[in-house]
Amino acid sequence: MSLRGDPEAQFHTILQMARAGCIDARDEQVDQFFQHLVNAVVLGGTYALLGIGLTLIFGIMRVVNFTHGELYAFGAYIVYLVGATLGLNFFLGLVVAVIAGVLLGALIEITLLRPMRSADIDTVMLVMIGAWIVMQNTELLIWGGVAKAIVTPFPDAPLVIGPVSISWLRLFVLIVALLLIIGSYVLIHRTKLGKAMRATFQDTDTAALMGVHIKGIHTATFAIGSGLAAAAGALLGPVFLVTPTMGDLASLKAFAIVILGGLGNITGATIGGFILALVEEIGAGYISSGYRDAMGFLIIIVVMLFKPSGLFARAERVG
Amino acid sequence: MKRVLPAFWLVVFFTVPLWLQDQYILHVLITTGIFIIAAMSLNLLLGYTGQLSLGHVAFFGIGAYASALTTLGFDVELGGFRVVHEPWPAIIGFFVGIVIAGMSGYLIGRLSFKVRGAYFVIVTISFAEVTRLVALNWVELTQGPLALTNIPPFTLGFPGLGTYTLWSKTAYYYLVGVVGLVTYLVISRLVGSYIGRAMIALKENESLASSVGIDVTRYLVLAAVVSAAIAGAAGSLYAHYLKIIDPDIFLFIYTVTMVIMVITGGKGTLAGPIVGGIIFGFVPVIVRPFAAPAVQWILYGGLMILIVFVLPQGIVPAVERWLANWTQSKGKLAGVILAGNSKPGAGK
Numbered sequence: 001m002s003l004r005g006d007p008e009a010q011f012h013t014i015l016q017m018a019r020a021g022c023i024d025a026r027d028e029q030v031d032q033f034f035q036h037l038v039n040a041v042v043l044g045g046t047y048a049l050l051g052i053g054l055t056l057i058f059g060i061m062r063v064v065n066f067t068h069g070e071l072y073a074f075g076a077y078i079v080y081l082v083g084a085t086l087g088l089n090f091f092l093g094l095v096v097a098v099i100a101g102v103l104l105g106a107l108i109e110i111t112l113l114r115p116m117r118s119a120d121i122d123t124v125m126l127v128m129i130g131a132w133i134v135m136q137n138t139e140l141l142i143w144g145g146v147a148k149a150i151v152t153p154f155p156d157a158p159l160v161i162g163p164v165s166i167s168w169l170r171l172f173v174l175i176v177a178l179l180l181i182i183g184s185y186v187l188i189h190r191t192k193l194g195k196a197m198r199a200t201f202q203d204t205d206t207a208a209l210m211g212v213h214i215k216g217i218h219t220a221t222f223a224i225g226s227g228l229a230a231a232a233g234a235l236l237g238p239v240f241l242v243t244p245t246m247g248d249l250a251s252l253k254a255f256a257i258v259i260l261g262g263l264g265n266i267t268g269a270t271i272g273g274f275i276l277a278l279v280e281e282i283g284a285g286y287i288s289s290g291y292r293d294a295m296g297f298l299i300i301i302v303v304m305l306f307k308p309s310g311l312f313a314r315a316e317r318v319g
Numbered sequence: 320m321k322r323v324l325p326a327f328w329l330v331v332f333f334t335v336p337l338w339l340q341d342q343y344i345l346h347v348l349i350t351t352g353i354f355i356i357a358a359m360s361l362n363l364l365l366g367y368t369g370q371l372s373l374g375h376v377a378f379f380g381i382g383a384y385a386s387a388l389t390t391l392g393f394d395v396e397l398g399g400f401r402v403v404h405e406p407w408p409a410i411i412g413f414f415v416g417i418v419i420a421g422m423s424g425y426l427i428g429r430l431s432f433k434v435r436g437a438y439f440v441i442v443t444i445s446f447a448e449v450t451r452l453v454a455l456n457w458v459e460l461t462q463g464p465l466a467l468t469n470i471p472p473f474t475l476g477f478p479g480l481g482t483y484t485l486w487s488k489t490a491y492y493y494l495v496g497v498v499g500l501v502t503y504l505v506i507s508r509l510v511g512s513y514i515g516r517a518m519i520a521l522k523e524n525e526s527l528a529s530s531v532g533i534d535v536t537r538y539l540v541l542a543a544v545v546s547a548a549i550a551g552a553a554g555s556l557y558a559h560y561l562k563i564i565d566p567d568i569f570l571f572i573y574t575v576t577m578v579i580m581v582i583t584g585g586k587g588t589l590a591g592p593i594v595g596g597i598i599f600g601f602v603p604v605i606v607r608p609f610a611a612p613a614v615q616w617i618l619y620g621g622l623m624i625l626i627v628f629v630l631p632q633g634i635v636p637a638v639e640r641w642l643a644n645w646t647q648s649k650g651k652l653a654g655v656i657l658a659g660n661s662k663p664g665a666g667k
Contacts, residue, residue: 064437112624119631121436122371126582126627129575133620137613248571252448255441290456297445297452304434304442 031163032285040281041274042170042239045177046232048273050250051257052184052266053228059264060201060221062121066128067108068229069251070135073244075101075230076237077139080148090152094176094234101230102223109222114215132251140244147241173235180231181270187224188266197221201264229254249293256296259303260311268311275299332496336489344604345488351600352495353557356502358580358592360549365578366587367510368542369522370435374427374443375550376574377450378420382551383558383568384454384461386416387470390559395459409473413555420551421544428543432536435525444571451569466565470558491560498556502549507589509545518542519587579619583626585633594634 050072057065075097082093112131116124154168188194199207200217208214233250240246257276261268276296284292303311339345361375389412394403407415431442454461461467473494474484485491509515517538521528529535558564576599584595599619606615630637 058437062437064440115628122440123627123631125371125437125440126578127624129578130620130623130627133572133575133623134617137616137620141611141613141617252441252444256445259438259441288456291452294449294452297449300441300445301430301449304438305430308434308438 034164036281036285037278038164038166039170040278042166042174042277043236043281044274044277045174045181046236046273047253047257047277048181048270049177049228049232049235050254051261051269051273052181053225053232054254055258055261055264055266055269056188056197056221057225058258060197061113061218063113063222064121064125064128065222065225066125066132066251067135068225068254069247069249070132070139071101071105071226071229071247072233072236072250072254073139073242073247074104074135075233076150076242076246077143077148077233078230079234079237080143080150080242083150084148090150090238094231097234098227098231101233102227104230105226106219106223108226109219113218113222117218132247136244136247143242143244145244147243149241150238152238169238173239176235177232180228184224184228184266193217193220249296253296256300259300262309262311272311333493336492342488345492347600347604349488349491349495349560350557351596352492352499353553353560354576354580354600355593355596356495356499356553356556357550358577358584358596359499359502359506360546360553361577362581362586362588362592363506363509363542363546363549365581366585366591367515367522368518368539370432370539370542371440371578372431372443372543372546373440373571373574373578374431374445374447375546375577376569376571377427377443377447378424378547378550379554379557379573380447380450380454380564380566380569381423381547382416382420382554383564384467384554385419385551386412386555387467387558387564388412388460389415390471391467391469393460409471409559410475413473413552413559416551416555416558417548418551420554421548424544424547425540427547428540429536432539432543444574447569447571447574451566454566454569461566464565466563467558468563470562470564472562473559485559491556495556495560498552502552503589503593505545505549510589514538514541522587579623581633582623583633585635585637588633588635588639591633591635598634 050068053071054065054068057063057068078097078100079090079093082088082096083090108131112127113124116127152169154172156167158165158167159171186194188197196207196212196217197220199210199212200214200221204214207217229250233246253276257269257272259272260275261270261272276299279295279299280292283295335348336345339348357375357379360378361372364370364372364375386409389404389407390409392404392406394401396402427443427446431439431446434442455463457463458465472485483490485494510518517528517533520531520533521535521538525535554568557568580595580599581592582595583598584591584593602618602622603615606618610618626633
C-alpha cells in the first residue's frame with residue numbers, strides 16, 4: 001500500500017475495477033463511499049470545534065497551545081464523571097463539561113500565560129508542554145490508564161436512510177457541534193466581545209489604545225477556546241472511548257486544522273475540520289486504516305510546504 | 320584549580336563501573352548517557368541555531384531502526400521488487416544508523432526550514448509522528464508493534480587482538496562514555512568555528528545574518544544534518560544496548576525529555592545538556608520509591624514550568640553569571656587598590 005497514493009485516484013481505480021467486475025460491486029462501492037462521507041461529516045463537526053478553539057487562541061494570543069488536546073480529554077472525562085460516577089444525566093454532563101472547560105482554560109491563562117506575556121513564543125510553548133504533561137498525568141492518576149466508555153441515553157439501533165446508516169448519538173453530536181459552530185460565529189461577529197477579540201487580533205497595541213482590555217480579552221479567548229475543545233471531547237468521548245492519551249492526537253489534529261484553514265480564520269478552521277475528517281475517512285477506507293492518523297500530519301507537511309498561509313487565507317485575520 | 324576539577328570529574332567518570340555495585344544505577348547511567356548524547360545533538364539546533372525542533376526523536380528512532388535492521392537483516396517487497404538484506408555486524412549498523420539519520424536530517428531540514436517559529440515546531444512534530452506511524456504500520460520491515468527483538472550487541476574487532484563482544488553493562492558504560500565524549504568534542508569544535516558563529520548569528524538576527532552574506536538555509540540544514548546524525552548514533556546505542564525496539568521509541572514524550580534536559584541545563588551552552596541530562600536522568604531514580612509513574616511525570620512537567628519561570632536561561636548560564644559576578648566583585652576590589660596607587664586624575 002502506498003502512503004503517497006492520491007485517495008481520489010485510488011477510489012476511481014477501485015470504481016473502475018468494480019465496473020469491470022459486476023454492477024452489484026459498484027453499488028456497494030458507492031454505498032460505502034456515502035457511508036464514509038456521513039462518518040466524515042459527523043467527525044468533521046467536532047474537528048471544526050477543536051480547530052475554531054485553537055485558531056482563536058493561536059491567532060489572538062500567539063500561543064502554541066499544547067494543552068488544547070488535554071482540554072478535549074478533560075471534557076470527555078467530565079462527561080464520564082457526571083454520567084458514570086455521579087450517576088447524573090448525560091446531557092447535564094455535556095453542559096458541566098463545557099463550563100468546566102471554560103473555567104480550567106481561564107485558570108491556565110491567568111496562572112501560566114499572563115505572567116509570560118512578554119516572553120517569546122518558544123518559551124511559552126515550553127510552559128504549555130509542561131502544563132500538558134501535568135494535566136495528562138493527573139488524568140492518568142485519577143482515572144487510570146484503562147479506557148472508559150460513556151453510556152448515553154440514545155438507542156443502539158441506528159437511523160437508516162437508504163444505503164447509509166447513522167447512529168442517533170452521532171446525529172446528536174453533529175447537531176450540537178453545528179450549533180456550537182454557529183454560536184462561535186455569532187460570538188465573534190455579533191457581540192462586543194467578539195469585536196474586541198477581532199481588534200486585538202488585528203493590532204494588539206492599537207486595540208489597547210482604543211480602550212480594549214487586552215488582559216481580559218486574552219483570558220476570555222483562552223477560556224472560550226478551551227470550552228470549545230472540552231465540548232469537542234465531551235461530544236466525541238461517547239462515540240469513541242475515553243483514555244488519558246486521547247488528547248495527544250487531538251492537539252496535533254487541531255494544529256493541522258488551523259494550518260489548513262489559516263491562522264485566526266474561523267471559516268477556514270470550520271472547513272479545515274471537515275476536510276481533515278474527510279481525508280481521514282477516505283484514507284482509512286481506501287488506503288490503510290493504520291495510516292488514518294497520518295493524514296493530518298501529511299496535510300500539515302504539504303500545506304506548510306506549498307501554501308504556508310493556509311488554504312483559505314486572504315490575509316491573517318479573525319473572521 | 321581550573322585544571323584539577325575537570326581532571327577529577329574525568330577520573331570519577333571513568334572509574335564508576337569499578338566501584339559502583341548497583342547494576343540498576345549503572346543501567347540508569349547508561350540510558351541517561353544515551354539521552355544526554357541525544358540532548359546534546361538537539362542543543363545544536365535548539366541552543367545554537369535557535370530552532371525549536373520538536374521532532375528530534377524521529378532521528379533517534381531512525382538511527383535505532385536503521386542500525387537494528389542492518390544488523391538483523393530484512394526481507395521486504397518494495398514496489399514489486401523483493402529487497403533482501405543479509406545481517407551485517409552491529410558496528411556497521413551503528414554507522415549505517417548515523418548516515419541514514421543524517422540523510423533524514425538533510426531531507427527534513429530542507430523541507431522544514433522553509434517555515435519558522437510555531438510552524439516549524441508543528442512541521443517537525445508532524446514528521447516525527449509520520450515516522451512513528453510508518454514504523455507501526457510497515458510490519459514487513461519493522462515488525463510493527465511486535466517490536467524488533469534479539470538485536471545483537473556490538474562486537475569490536477582489534478587488529479591482532481581478536482574481537483570483543485560488548486555483553487556487560489560496564490562495556491556499554493564505556494562505549495556510551497566514548498561516544499558522548501566524541502559528540503562533545505565534535506559539537507564544541509563546530510560551535511567554536513566559523514560555522515558555529517554563523518549559526519549563532521542567524522539565531523540572534525536572521526535577516527541581519529543573511530544581509531552580511533550568511534547562507535541561512537545552508538547553515539540551518541548543516542546543523543540539522545549533524546544534529547540528526549548524532550541523534551542517530553544515540554538511537555543506535557539505545558537499540559543495541561536494550562536489544563529490543565518498538566515504534567514507541569518515536570513517542571513525542573522522548574522529544575520532550577530531550578527538550579527538558581536542554582532547557583534545564585541551559586540551551587546554547589556546551590555543559591547544559593549534560594547538567595540537565597544528569598538531573599532528569601536521576602529524578603526518576605530518586606522519586607521512584609515513593610511515586611507512581613504518573614506522579615513522576617507530573618513532577619517533570621511542574622519542574623519544567625518552574626524552570627522556565629525561575630531560570631529561563633537554564634542552570635549553567637545562571638551559575639556562570641553567579642561566578643562572573645563573584646570574580647568581578649573581586650576584580651573591583653583589585654581595581655580600587657590599583658586606582659589608589661596611580662596618580663590622582665589619571666583615571667579620568
